Amino acid sequence: MDKALLGSILKTVEKPSRYTGGELNMRVKELTAPDGKKLFRFALCFPDVYEIGMSHLGSRIVYNVLNEREDTYCERAFAPWFDMENAMRENDIPSYSLETLTPLGEFDIIGFSLLYEMCYTNILTLLDLAGIPLFSRDRGEEYPLIIAGGPCVCNPEPVADIMDALVFGDGEEVMNEFMDVYSACRAEKLTKRETLLRLAQIKGVYIPAFYSPEYDENGNFKELVKTEASAPDRIERRIVKDLDKAVYTGKLIVPYMSIVHDRVALEIFRGCTRGCRFCQAGFIYRPVREREMGTVIKQADDSLDCTGYDEISLFSLSSGDYSHIHELVPLILDRYEKDRVSVSLPSLRIDSFLKDDLEKIQKVRKTGLTFAPEAGTQRLRDVINKGVSEEDLLRSVHDAFVAGWHGVKLYFMIGLPTETDEDVLGIAELARKVSREFYSMPKELRGKGLRCTVSASTFVPKPFTPFQWEPQISTEEVLRRQALLRNALKGIRGVEFSCHYSETSRLEAAFARGDRRLNPVLVSAFKAGAKLDSWDEHFNKLAWEHAFVENGLTVEQFANRRIGIDEPLAWNRMDALVSPDYLVKEHEKAYEAVTTRDCRKGCNGCFGARCREICGKKDGAV
Amino acid sequence: MRLAVKFKKGVPVRFVSHLDVQRLFHRAFRRAKLPLAYSQGFNPHPLVSFAAALSVGMTSDGEYLDVILTEGMTPEEFRSRLDPVLPEGVEIVSVMDLGESKKSLTSAMRTASYTANVLFDADVSQEAVSSAITGLLSGEIVVMKKTKGGIKPTDIRPMVIELDLVSLAERNAVFKLKGVLSAEGGLNPDMLLAELYKKLGVSGASEVNRDEIEMDIDSLLA
Numbered sequence: 043m044d045k046a047l048l049g050s051i052l053k054t055v056e057k058p059s060r061y062t063g064g065e066l067n068m069r070v071k072e073l074t075a076p077d078g079k080k081l082f083r084f085a086l087c088f089p090d091v092y093e094i095g096m097s098h099l100g101s102r103i104v105y106n107v108l109n110e111r112e113d114t115y116c117e118r119a120f121a122p123w124f125d126m127e128n129a130m131r132e133n134d135i136p137s138y139s140l141e142t143l144t145p146l147g148e149f150d151i152i153g154f155s156l157l158y159e160m161c162y163t164n165i166l167t168l169l170d171l172a173g174i175p176l177f178s179r180d181r182g183e184e185y186p187l188i189i190a191g192g193p194c195v196c197n198p199e200p201v202a203d204i205m206d207a208l209v210f211g212d213g214e215e216v217m218n219e220f221m222d223v224y225s226a227c228r229a230e231k232l233t234k235r236e237t238l239l240r241l242a243q244i245k246g247v248y249i250p251a252f253y254s255p256e257y258d259e260n261g262n263f264k265e266l267v268k269t270e271a272s273a274p275d276r277i278e279r280r281i282v283k284d285l286d287k288a289v290y291t292g293k294l295i296v297p298y299m300s301i302v303h304d305r306v307a308l309e310i311f312r313g314c315t316r317g318c319r320f321c322q323a324g325f326i327y328r329p330v331r332e333r334e335m336g337t338v339i340k341q342a343d344d345s346l347d348c349t350g351y352d353e354i355s356l357f358s359l360s361s362g363d364y365s366h367i368h369e370l371v372p373l374i375l376d377r378y379e380k381d382r383v384s385v386s387l388p389s390l391r392i393d394s395f396l397k398d399d400l401e402k403i404q405k406v407r408k409t410g411l412t413f414a415p416e417a418g419t420q421r422l423r424d425v426i427n428k429g430v431s432e433e434d435l436l437r438s439v440h441d442a443f444v445a446g447w448h449g450v451k452l453y454f455m456i457g458l459p460t461e462t463d464e465d466v467l468g469i470a471e472l473a474r475k476v477s478r479e480f481y482s483m484p485k486e487l488r489g490k491g492l493r494c495t496v497s498a499s500t501f502v503p504k505p506f507t508p509f510q511w512e513p514q515i516s517t518e519e520v521l522r523r524q525a526l527l528r529n530a531l532k533g534i535r536g537v538e539f540s541c542h543y544s545e546t547s548r549l550e551a552a553f554a555r556g557d558r559r560l561n562p563v564l565v566s567a568f569k570a571g572a573k574l575d576s577w578d579e580h581f582n583k584l585a586w587e588h589a590f591v592e593n594g595l596t597v598e599q600f601a602n603r604r605i606g607i608d609e610p611l612a613w614n615r616m617d618a619l620v621s622p623d624y625l626v627k628e629h630e631k632a633y634e635a636v637t638t639r640d641c642r643k644g645c646n647g648c649f650g651a652r653c654r655e656i657c658g659k660k661d662g663a664v
Numbered sequence: 665m666r667l668a669v670k671f672k673k674g675v676p677v678r679f680v681s682h683l684d685v686q687r688l689f690h691r692a693f694r695r696a697k698l699p700l701a702y703s704q705g706f707n708p709h710p711l712v713s714f715a716a717a718l719s720v721g722m723t724s725d726g727e728y729l730d731v732i733l734t735e736g737m738t739p740e741e742f743r744s745r746l747d748p749v750l751p752e753g754v755e756i757v758s759v760m761d762l763g764e765s766k767k768s769l770t771s772a773m774r775t776a777s778y779t780a781n782v783l784f785d786a787d788v789s790q791e792a793v794s795s796a797i798t799g800l801l802s803g804e805i806v807v808m809k810k811t812k813g814g815i816k817p818t819d820i821r822p823m824v825i826e827l828d829l830v831s832l833a834e835r836n837a838v839f840k841l842k843g844v845l846s847a848e849g850g851l852n853p854d855m856l857l858a859e860l861y862k863k864l865g866v867s868g869a870s871e872v873n874r875d876e877i878e879m880d881i882d883s884l885l886a
């Protein structure tokens with residue numbers, strides 16, 4: 043890498059510290075071990091810009107897991123912003139790692155974190171800038187192994203032609219197994235194909251090339267035919283049973299520039315017991331596994347010490363559900379009060395967090411409060427199994443107002459299955475009640491003016507949820523319902539509506555549930571200029587439209603089609619552990635508006651016959 | 665107590681913005697567990713201030729900050745705690761006790777000197793460069809400058825104290841620059857160099873180091 047050239051380019055781009063590396067606690071390793079062996083070089087790529095990628099806890103963990111290995115040096119790479127990409131192309135600078143400024147093409151393995159579908163074109167940008175062919179079939183022995191992990195691996199098909207291998211589930215253990223097998227294959231000088239055959243034997247590893255898709259006469263997905271006898275029938279999601287024993291982030295890298303989550307993130311538990319039916323995370327991270335308070339505190343001590351951060355965030359899908367939350371929060375507040383460390387609790391559920399705790403958080407930091415009722419009427423909340431009643435919500439906002447808050451955000455979704463206009467108008471009704479709650483309080487008890495933001499996103503059906511078969515509503519219908527809501531919210535005191543139609547939610551739906559035919563679509567869109575698609579203001583609508591047309595497909599056929607319950611699903615080879623029957627049953631209950639209890643209160647049998655094995659619960663108990 | 669810290673900003677951190685350098689030090693002070701004093705009010709922040717901002721991309725051998733501590737300690741002790749926790753590229757040069765002084769470091773700044781390594785995109789002769797410098801310094805140097813009232817033509821000649829060619833080999837030139845630097849502002853070396861390139865009819869890429877900020881320390885301690 044020509045450092046002088048890079049230096050002169052960095053003078054011309056926005057936020058150059060995205061591209062320099064060299065941060066505090068960045069891992070530095072000799073490329074050759076004391077015994078003379080070369081280290082395996084692993085480029086962990088987050089296909090979005092630095093400040094987003096560095097905010098991802100899972101990637102931080104994998105970085106540490108790999109670097110704990112003596113035989114591996116894991117470095118980082120992120121997608122360049124538009125200006126940097128242009129400059130790189132003009133000056134023939136390949137995509138490179140931040141640790142040693144090594145071109146990605148020189149790595150042994152390139153691993154991508156797939157957090158959301160709209161990052162897929164950025165994978166192509168990184169590969170293309172490195173001069174690496176996009177499709178796995180075009181890459182010979184001279185190219186790195188291209189792999190991926192992260193929640194999008196639930197349905198790997200839309201990137202199956204690009205990846206050599208994908209890893210499904212928690213990375214802490216499987217990445218070590220992966221490297222062990224890889225290392226053995228290298229020692230035996232195996233070919234890429236032989237290596238993939240071996241890797242396929244690891245539980246949780248998917249080798250797309252060993253399965254070939256077939257489609258029916260209507261152009262719908264039919265099946266993935268195994269082309270390699272030794273490949274597994276199903277790829278089981280990996281779970282780490284004991285988070286207290288699992289490797290965590292180690293010495294956290296401290297970015298120079300401010301990043302999205304610029305604080306110490308402490309994962310207090312993984313998984314969620316609530317079972318909201320639209321929520322993929324709620325199903326694909328089951329079962330719940332908590333960290334002991336002692337582990338959390340130790341990780342807090344270590345992370346604060348080596349970073350100098352002054353904020354901790356207790357991270358999970360639903361912080362209020364942590365068994366010891368009412369002990370942990372005060373404990374942490376007391377422990378670090380003199381050091382002026384503040385604590386934030388994202389993903390707080392309105393029914394699990396009440397007055398006392400509100401006061402405690404407020405003591406330290408008065409950030410905005412968010413509530414996510416998701417739907418406007420009780421009926422629809424029952425359909426989606428969001429176990430939150432209007433009374434819960436109103437009581438919680440009341441408590442928040444008394445505690446001095448006057449800004450609240452209410453999150454909703456538009457287009458949920460069975461939604462009617464009445465449900466949409468229900469959102470406005472709820473907002474009206476929140477406003478009334480505020481203004482009916484005596485002036486001296488509440489803040490000056492209410493700032494209640496209602497935001498409504500578009501429902502996206504996701505694999506491994508009870509709504510995986512549901513269509514997304516059409517663009518016209520989304521716009522109509524948004525207008526309906528906007529109108530109904532007019533004139534409510536202190537309430538603001540924040541919502542914009544985003545073309546990307548339709549694409550997200552297509553890529554969430556799409557099959558392997560989307561690979562060429564993705565490449566066409568990339569070639570037509572699509573990049574950084576999750577940045578709405580830069581979304582290249584034309585490139586995507588062109589890409590679907592060019593490949594004789596439509597977004598609608600993936601995003602807006604109802605899939606029959608008995609139809610084969612494109613992600614059939616993946617086994618997220620939750621049993622397919624359970625999802626069918628949950629789907630039926632949704633249509634009956636029957637709720638399912640939080641499984642902390644009793645097992646619902648989500649893993650079917652495997653409940654005991656996976657979760658320690660009795661077999662299939664309901 | 666109040667301490668002044670002189671530090672180097674090296675190549676590894678030259679693209680770290682001024683705001684981010686401030687945060688970098690806040691975090692380093694916290695890692696070093698130094699007894700920082702905080703401001704009062706709604707959003708307390710550590711009482712640390714920087715003498716001058718350095719342009720993104722520049723390195724420096726002598727930047728200044730001051731910090732207020734709630735407990736007394738010798739400059740040596742302060743330094744020995746801070747040194748080990750600094751990121752690569754940031755180095756303490758010296759630490760000085762400011763006693764009871766309340767005056768800002770900014771008020772003590774007088775001038776700054778720079779070394780610029782320039783790579784021209786075409787051949788130029790020693791004579792051409794020398795006469796361009798003489799020409800440039802002989803009259804007003806009007807540049808478009810961002811001011812509070814928008815982008816305006818401004819004469820930067822009064823800010824320039826020195827501009828010398830140190831060496832020229834092929835297309836590589838080294839210049840020494842010295843300019844005013846005070847609370848009201850200072851010379852932007854790249855702006856001056858850009859005017860020089862114009863005079864020479866070439867373009868150039870520069871790497872600039874701030875060698876020294878001249879401080880009137882006595883004015884602080886007085």
Ligand code: SF4
Binds near residue numbers: 330644645
């Ligand atoms: S097996 Fe039972 S307790 Fe365990 S996650 Fe599933 S429903 Fe919950």
